[in-house]
Amino acid sequence: MTVRSVTKREGTKPDKTKVVPKAAGKPARGRPRGFDRNAALQAAMQVFWLRGYEATSLSDLTKAMGINAPSLYAAFACKEALFEEALELYEAAEGALPQRLLREGRTAKEGFAAMLRFYAGYYVSTDHPPGCMVVLSAIVGAPENKSVRALMTRSRRAAMEALEQRIRRGQTEGDVPATADAAVMAAFYTTLVQGMSIQARDGATKKQLLAIVETAMKAWDGMAAAGKP
Amino acid sequence: MTVRSVTKREGTKPDKTKVVPKAAGKPARGRPRGFDRNAALQAAMQVFWLRGYEATSLSDLTKAMGINAPSLYAAFACKEALFEEALELYEAAEGALPQRLLREGRTAKEGFAAMLRFYAGYYVSTDHPPGCMVVLSAIVGAPENKSVRALMTRSRRAAMEALEQRIRRGQTEGDVPATADAAVMAAFYTTLVQGMSIQARDGATKKQLLAIVETAMKAWDGMAAAGKP
DNA sequence: TCCTATTTGTAGTGATCGATACAGAAAGAG
DNA sequence: CTCTTTCTGTATCGATCACTACAAATAGGA
Numbered sequence: 001m002t003v004r005s006v007t008k009r010e011g012t013k014p015d016k017t018k019v020v021p022k023a024a025g026k027p028a029r030g031r032p033r034g035f036d037r038n039a040a041l042q043a044a045m046q047v048f049w050l051r052g053y054e055a056t057s058l059s060d061l062t063k064a065m066g067i068n069a070p071s072l073y074a075a076f077a078c079k080e081a082l083f084e085e086a087l088e089l090y091e092a093a094e095g096a097l098p099q100r101l102l103r104e105g106r107t108a109k110e111g112f113a114a115m116l117r118f119y120a121g122y123y124v125s126t127d128h129p130p131g132c133m134v135v136l137s138a139i140v141g142a143p144e145n146k147s148v149r150a151l152m153t154r155s156r157r158a159a160m161e162a163l164e165q166r167i168r169r170g171q172t173e174g175d176v177p178a179t180a181d182a183a184v185m186a187a188f189y190t191t192l193v194q195g196m197s198i199q200a201r202d203g204a205t206k207k208q209l210l211a212i213v214e215t216a217m218k219a220w221d222g223m224a225a226a227g228k229p
Numbered sequence: 230m231t232v233r234s235v236t237k238r239e240g241t242k243p244d245k246t247k248v249v250p251k252a253a254g255k256p257a258r259g260r261p262r263g264f265d266r267n268a269a270l271q272a273a274m275q276v277f278w279l280r281g282y283e284a285t286s287l288s289d290l291t292k293a294m295g296i297n298a299p300s301l302y303a304a305f306a307c308k309e310a311l312f313e314e315a316l317e318l319y320e321a322a323e324g325a326l327p328q329r330l331l332r333e334g335r336t337a338k339e340g341f342a343a344m345l346r347f348y349a350g351y352y353v354s355t356d357h358p359p360g361c362m363v364v365l366s367a368i369v370g371a372p373e374n375k376s377v378r379a380l381m382t383r384s385r386r387a388a389m390e391a392l393e394q395r396i397r398r399g400q401t402e403g404d405v406p407a408t409a410d411a412a413v414m415a416a417f418y419t420t421l422v423q424g425m426s427i428q429a430r431d432g433a434t435k436k437q438l439l440a441i442v443e444t445a446m447k448a449w450d451g452m453a454a455a456g457k458p
Numbered sequence: 459t460c461c462t463a464t465t466t467g468t469a470g471t472g473a474t475c476g477a478t479a480c481a482g483a484a485a486g487a488g
Numbered sequence: 489c490t491c492t493t494t495c496t497g498t499a500t501c502g503a504t505c506a507c508t509a510c511a512a513a514t515a516g517g518a
Binding site (some may be wrong): 459460461462463464465466467468469470471472473474475476477478479480481482483484485486487488 | 489490491492493494495496497498499500501502503504505506507508509510511512513514515516517518
């Protein structure tokens with residue numbers, strides 16, 4: 001029984017939540033795939049980044065990826081699973097550098113400054129859509145896509161958690177006062193960075209974003225010294 | 230010639246960009262409207278606020294407004310014009326109090342603090358969707374709705390401009406140093422407030438948002454003293 | 459009363475949505 | 489070679505999209 005009486009748009013998704021990863025060594029069995037899966041995923045990521053999840057249609061995706069719908073579904077299961085993979089690619093590829101800057105700063109403060117200054121340029125770069133995909137591509141939307149928004153919320157929370165951990169590291173290493181409230185500091189800078197994505201979409205320049213960043217960094221010492229309530 | 234060969238979804242909008250406002254005194258000519266236009270607009274605003282422009286369908290709207298599609302089109306011309314009116318209602322109704330707090334603060338700093346503290350509670354209030362409609366409801370989307378996003382960008386820019394003007398007023402009134410960079414300060418607090426809408430959607434509490442606000446306000450004096458480059 | 463003007467609910471319009479059925483093509487396994 | 493497996497393009501699927509044609513309903517003006 002494969003009858004589907006429910007609607008397609010609000011109903012159950014295809015039962016494959018993820019496509020089986022290829023065992024890279026073996027050349028597989030049937031007809032080989034006629035396109036580069038990674039390149040197609042990269043193209044999909046760019047479209048999702050630019051338009052957001054819901055406003056990106058399957059025909060937008062197939063056009064950008066250079067394939068037809070059946071190939072997309074064979075390789076990525078469904079639109080939501082494709083978005084999920086695109087998000088993972090984004091985090092791995094686009095998140096690597098800012099994460100490294102944060103980690104490798106001599107102090108927590110220097111790590112934050114380097115990361116924030118990077119974002120100021122990165123968010124307005126013309127090499128890709130403005131702002132951060134994680135912040136912009138699924139903030140609001142239809143109830144049936146709640147799971148996609150929850151995915152993004154989790155990603156944003158993880159990013160904030162990473163900031164908090166960097167501050168805590170600074171506390172153990174002695175460059176941040178032990179009395180500083182790491183959670184509040186992380187929330188403050190996270191909120192600012194997320195706002196910078198909106199600013200980037202509104203046409204802010206690198207110079208303007210940098211001025212915001214420098215302003216926020218000037219608040220560091222006072223914040224760090226303030227301590228918990 | 231009224232032929233429409235182009236598609237409906239990407240093509241020309243109905244030619245009425247705005248519906249003629251009723252002369253309130255005269256009881257009009259034909260059959261009277263059977264619903265409260267203001268109440269319907271209020272309901273539409275809530276749905277747009279919650280889901281965003283594109284993810285809100287006409288059937289979502291008619292259901293929330295308690296009317297049928299032809300009544301909606303007779304009263305509001307089209308989806309985009311309805312959104313435009315909903316935005317105006319939002320700015321007038323929801324923006325009045327924070328604007329007043331900003332304006333009536335004894336100093337610019339006090340005005341900012343009162344406004345930001347208000348937002349901390351307002352953005353997580355359960356009386357309405359979390360966060361700010363202007364920030365959230367049309368950030369990304371399809372190319373054919375570019376004009377809607379431009380509308381929101383204009384509104385956000387106007388809000389930032391209002392912050393900048395309040396700082397300049399503080400400079401003329403003497404409570405903000407003349408050397409302070411009003412544009413950068415306005416951009417900084419605007420960016421933070423916009424980020425707070427994301428935080429509110431991610432489930433932040435009033436307490437957490439307040440901590441972010443107090444952190445940002447602690448940076449005021451240093452910022453105001455810093456001056457332009 | 460009849461005419462005109464406007465709103466109402468019903469029932470659609472063509473287009474696009476996400477997702478698939480199907481048959482032919484292209485590979486390895488036997 | 490044949491059999492099996494997988495991918496390919498074509499051509500859809502039913503549902504929903506924003507929007508509207510149409511006639512009944514309801515008001516004022518004559």
